Amino acid sequence: MTDAQPSSFPLNRRTMLGGAAIAALGAAGLGGFLVTENRIGPWRLTARGLVDRLQDTAGGSFPGCRRNHAKGVAVAGYFESNGNGVELSKASVFRAGRYRLDGRFSLAGGNPHMPDVPTAPRGLGLRLFLPGREEWRMAMINVPVFLDATAQDFYDRTLAFAPDPATGKPDPAVMKRYIETHPKTAAALGIIEQGAPPPTFATSAFFGLNAFRFTDGDGVTVPVRWRLEPDSPPPATGPGSGDSALFDGLVADLERGPLRWRLVVVVGEPGDPTDDATQMWPSNRRAVHVGTVVLDRVATESAGNVQDVNFDPLVLPNGIEPSDDPLLHARSAAYSESYRRRAGESKPLGAVVVKEV
């Protein structure tokens, strides 16, 4: 698969960076920026800069691994489309039927050996194989809002929330200062912290967060967001114990039988923000259940499954288009840069080892 795209994709926003931030980047980090005006800025944020920042704050060097969501496991199954999505989009995936997919559960962070902290964002990447060699790729997390509205905010927060090399933990004073000066992040954290994270991957919901556009057969376009709602028969096995408690629980759950999630598409109305993933849409928006994701296999990441896949959120079938959310192009470019780097490195054994049964 040739997923790589140009790595120096310029991102939209320019900003001033403080001297401390620049010092923390080090020589490697500076390679990702173009100095366009005076001594310390403004800078032009690039995909290379974003991935350098993730790499520099990962707490070590992990060749061959994703530069974010490094810890993960491969899964496979199918999407059972119920036909309800046809009224919203002409994409073939919404015609009733079964479409093969593969995917990857992950935890946010650049260290593939990180312990399964319950509050670490949980990721699910999916790749649906559609007629005519089309694909629908998505990468979702288990919280209903994102902490950053722009790539620049993501870049700045990654440093502010990074573990301090001296203690191995984020510096609470630095985090506090960042939150106090970033009201959108503060508001999003307030929403996320309203509930404890569910105990397992199987009981987690996953949110696409960024808005997209659906176009139907008559050319009518509507803004949408989507989420996966857990729909597996209880009881889930529950988390295991130890550093891979969440992943071990997932493997145990899948050994007992398939896991299911309802795919729900939420239709936006005029005035709903489509360019800001930190903001929720009102809860009374129309929600259409368009089908069910069924996962029935799990395996250690390898060249034969999702190791060499880039779950680029801009790989979309005809009938689904990106919105004006600036994160989408930034994500696509950063994932491509991360993919390019890891593709050229020798691969470690998958971070989560699934025993053959």
Ligand code: HEM
């Ligand atoms: C500017 C914002 C963001 C940046 C710079 C960023 C960056 C990255 C990078 C570099 C990777 C590794 C890609 C690879 O090597 O294949 C990654 C993976 C991932 N990201 Fe993001 N991300 C951003 C926003 C988001 C958002 C909003 C979501 C959720 C909606 C998300 C969910 C994920 C998931 C689930 C993965 C793992 C996919 C996999 O298993 O391959 N990210 N991200």
